[in-house]
Amino acid sequence: MRRLLLLAALLTACTPRGAPSEPTGEAAPAMLSEAEVGALAGAYGKLGGSLGRQDHAAGLAALDAAAAIDGSNQAIDYLRAQVLAAGGRGEEALAVLSRLDAAGSLLVPQAHDFPKLGGLEFDRLVAAARARLPAPKSARAFTLADRALIPEGIAHDPRSGTFFVGSIYKRKVVAVDRAGAARDLAVADATNGLYSPLGMKFDARRNSLWVASAAGPEMQGYVEAEHRGKAALHEIDPSTGQSRARYPRESAGRHLLNDLVIAPDGALYVTDSEAGEVLMLRPGPGAQFESVAPAGEFGYPNGIALSDDGSVLFVADFVRGLTAIPLATRQLRVLPHPRGAATHGFDGLYFHRGALVGVDNGAGGGRIVRLELAPDLGSIVQVKVLEAGHPDFLIPTTGVLDGDSLVYIANSQLRSFEGGQIFPPERLFPVQVLRLSLR
Structure with a gap:
């Protein structure tokens, strides 16, 4: 989540993410080698550093390096247009978007990605891309009337049928019953120490709701000196909302516990986006976080998934x-993947029937992607876009598997803040949660 807000600030709304332009068809796609995906990661690392310095020229050079490795990845050109626009080179940015348009791209230019652009040509490019989008496949699961929720995480109890949705702005978790009626379940107070709820998972074995929360300026009551870099993992009673346990991240430095997954043996694996770390926690008295991938190993780890047998993160x-992180060795391996496939921007990530399902909340209005894995889980062999540019999309974030469906937040509205204040109600929308069949 915070990646969106951080990079938006660095580039006046420049958030690099994938594009619905992956290879399709029956022929096996050409694959990037391990060396190439490693070099691509290096280019993205340089890009992130240059954006932190607001060095647009260096950012463009990094994108040149990325394009030299995988020129068929349309997300790179979309990001190039963002960098150009942020650097005041609007005509060049429009030329890049026009090139994507001529190629028949399904990436719909977003106003929040290009705040310095506008006008008739930009509007034409947006309309042309929208006209090429396939018919939506997702159906509405339920709607939350509270426009100021700004949700990011969602979980599900399959026994009761209850969904749980976290509110970044209001620092609370709401429970939604089978009929779609919502009630406040857990609200931040002095006893539970809840910050902004991010990733959430329902633990059927313990009958618990696990919530990763992190402090940020977009939450109510934020005080820089008190909250900066604070994060915690919470175990919550799913019926009463009472806190059962709280595990704060207390090591030195800034932390942002972002997403989590529960292993078959009950261990929890959590991404710490600010620290660039992946952690493991075995719940219980005196439990401490253990590093699975050390701080700084990742640039901004976000979504996390686990194979069904619990062997690979x-x-x-x-x-x-x-x-991929095989837990027996903890040796990290960037997954080789087909050329043209954008794999650097998933928020939610889920393992489903031998594949990864990702929520990409960026370039072109958002998409849901299925990434088929090789039998050894060591590479991505095929990429299929399941949903792109749905009319309800306004920065989709995360979802939860419900059988062979993904139920996900379609319009988080994460960028609905200005001057430290949330947008007025008339600029916000009811929250739409969608259901997409993965069959």
């Missing part, structure tokens, strides 16, 4: 792309 990261 998968981590989504802006710099590295999709990384």
Whole structure:
């Protein structure tokens, strides 16, 4: 989540993410080698550093290096247009978007990605891309009327049918019953120490709701001196909302516990995006976080998934792309993938029937992608876009598997802040949660 806000600030809304332009068809796609995906990660690392310095020229050079490795990846050109626009080179940015248009790209230019552009040509490019989008496949699962929720995480109890949705702005978790009626379940107070809820998972074995929370200026009551870099993992009673346990991240430095997954043996694996680290926690009295991938190993780890047998972790990261971590060895491996496939921007990440399903909340209005894995889980062999540019999309974030469906937040509205204040109600929308069949 915070990757969106951080990079938006660095580039006046420049968030590099994937594009619905992956190879399709029956022929086996050409693959990037391990050396190439490693070099691509290096280019993205240089890009991130240059954006931190607001050095647009260096950012463009990094994108040149990325394009030299995988020139068929349309997300690179979309990002190039963002960097050009942010650097005041609007005509050149429009020329890049026009090139994508001529190629029949499904990437719909987003106003929040190009705040310095506008006018008739930009509007024409947006309309042309929208006209090429396939018919939506997702259906509405339920709607939350509270426009100021700004949700990011969602979980599901299959026994009761209850969904749980976290509110970044209001620092609370709401429970939604089978009929779609919502109630406040857990609200931040002095007893639970809840910050902005991000990733959430329901633990059927313990009948618990696990919530990763992190402090940020977009949450109510934020005080820089008190909250900066604070994060915690919470175990919550899913019926009463009472706190059962709280595990704060207390090591030195800034932390942002972002997403989590529960292993078959009950261990929890969590991404710490600010620290660039992947952690493991075995719940219980005196439990401490253990590092699985050390701090600084990742640029900004976000979504995390686990193979059904609990043997391999998968981590989504802006710099590295999709990384596999066999837990027996803890040796990180960036997954080789087909040329043209954008793998550097997934927020939610899920393992489903031998494949990864990712929520990409960026370039071109958002998409849901299925990434088929090789039998040894060591590479991505095919990429299929399941949904792109749905009319409800406004920065989709995360979802939860419900059988063979993904139920996900379609319009988080994460960028709905200006001057430290949330947008007024008339600029916000009811929250739409969608259901997409993965069959």
